[in-house]
Amino acid sequence: MSSTEGHLHLSDAADDHTNTNDPSPTNNGSVRIDPNDLVEIGNCMLCGSEISSEMFRDGQFRVVRCADCQMVWVTPRLKPEVLPSVYNEGYWESTSPKDRGYADYRRAAPLYIKTFRKRYSLIEKFAGTKGRTLDIGCAAGFFLNVMKDKGWEVSGVELSPEIAAYARDTFDLEDIFVGTLDEAPHQEKSFDLVTMWDVIEHIAEPLPFLKRAASLLKDTGCLILETQNVDSRFAKRLGPRWHHYKHLEHLYHFNPKTIERLLDQAGLEIVHLTPRFGGKHVSLGFIRERATRVHGVMKYLLAPLAPLSGMSFYVNMRDEMVIVARKKK
Numbered sequence: 001m002s003s004t005e006g007h008l009h010l011s012d013a014a015d016d017h018t019n020t021n022d023p024s025p026t027n028n029g030s031v032r033i034d035p036n037d038l039v040e041i042g043n044c045m046l047c048g049s050e051i052s053s054e055m056f057r058d059g060q061f062r063v064v065r066c067a068d069c070q071m072v073w074v075t076p077r078l079k080p081e082v083l084p085s086v087y088n089e090g091y092w093e094s095t096s097p098k099d100r101g102y103a104d105y106r107r108a109a110p111l112y113i114k115t116f117r118k119r120y121s122l123i124e125k126f127a128g129t130k131g132r133t134l135d136i137g138c139a140a141g142f143f144l145n146v147m148k149d150k151g152w153e154v155s156g157v158e159l160s161p162e163i164a165a166y167a168r169d170t171f172d173l174e175d176i177f178v179g180t181l182d183e184a185p186h187q188e189k190s191f192d193l194v195t196m197w198d199v200i201e202h203i204a205e206p207l208p209f210l211k212r213a214a215s216l217l218k219d220t221g222c223l224i225l226e227t228q229n230v231d232s233r234f235a236k237r238l239g240p241r242w243h244h245y246k247h248l249e250h251l252y253h254f255n256p257k258t259i260e261r262l263l264d265q266a267g268l269e270i271v272h273l274t275p276r277f278g279g280k281h282v283s284l285g286f287i288r289e290r291a292t293r294v295h296g297v298m299k300y301l302l303a304p305l306a307p308l309s310g311m312s313f314y315v316n317m318r319d320e321m322v323i324v325a326r327k328k329k
């Protein structure tokens with residue numbers, strides 16, 4: 001683990017911001033960040049262009065789009081030395097999940113496991129039925145647990161020590177490296193499958209990160225990643241209220257073209273890209289929270305369903321991309 005324990009003070013403004021009728025369309029306006037912890041990002045990570053246009057402004061943050069290649073990013077963003085502190089224990093049991101992290105990630109274990117079981121048919125189709133897999137950003141180990149059950153040899157990398165410990169203890173996953181992918185000790189060309197679920201958008205320097213991930217793949221191996229699609233119909237309809245605009249952690253927003261270009265620069269080519277499998281099993285309580293965000297009145301319309309909050313549904317807003325890529329020949 002790096003020694004970069006930053007001094008990020010998230011003023012937990014959820015307390016003075018709990019009125020869900022608040023007309024503010026922002027996700028992050030309630031969090032004030034010390035300006036000294038922020039850095040402006042002027043150039044496009046993907047093509048180097050200095051020309052971008054503002055999509056919208058949200059508190060201290062602006063979401064901008066490259067005029068040349070369509071890449072979307074957040075500026076300013078947290079400096080590299082404070083960024084890791086976003087993923088401390090509070091991330092997994094967040095008092096303000098619309099700004100950062102999850103309400104209670106561990107408690108949702110059965111839902112995540114169900115979601116990954118559903119995705120297994122995609123794995124089977126493109127990566128076969130058995131082999132060595134590495135899940136980068138493996139969090140609580142839900143995906144690795146499913147893969148282990150299916151007979152795969154599993155390894156994980158996770159920045160956050162608390163959630164990695166949970167994965168080890170709960171699912172008996174022995175090989176979880178705590179730290180960054182750069183620091184991880186894995187051999188090149190040693191994995192049949194490398195996965196990253198909702199990870200790439202969190203990475204400040206995604207190109208070297210993807211190159212490193214690609215280097216760990218056997219020549220016949222495949223990389224499967226999931227990330228949100230900023231140009232999906234759902235994202236466009238919601239505009240700034242889209243739940244994936246979480247500026248502390250989602251530094252980039254891809255569309256099919258920009259993720260293809262990034263993968264290409266990392267020596268990978270897409271063999272399959274689909275919004276299918278991008279859905280998630282969610283509780284009814286979660287649906288109520290999200291629906292309220294689309295329109296405040298939904299809170300009241302859905303209130304009679306409150307006793308059913310524990311029920312779960314498979315929901316796919318088709319605003320995520322699941323991508324299978326291989327090394328270019």
Ligand SMILES: [Zn+2]
Nearest residue numbers: 044047066069
């Ligand atoms: Zn660009």
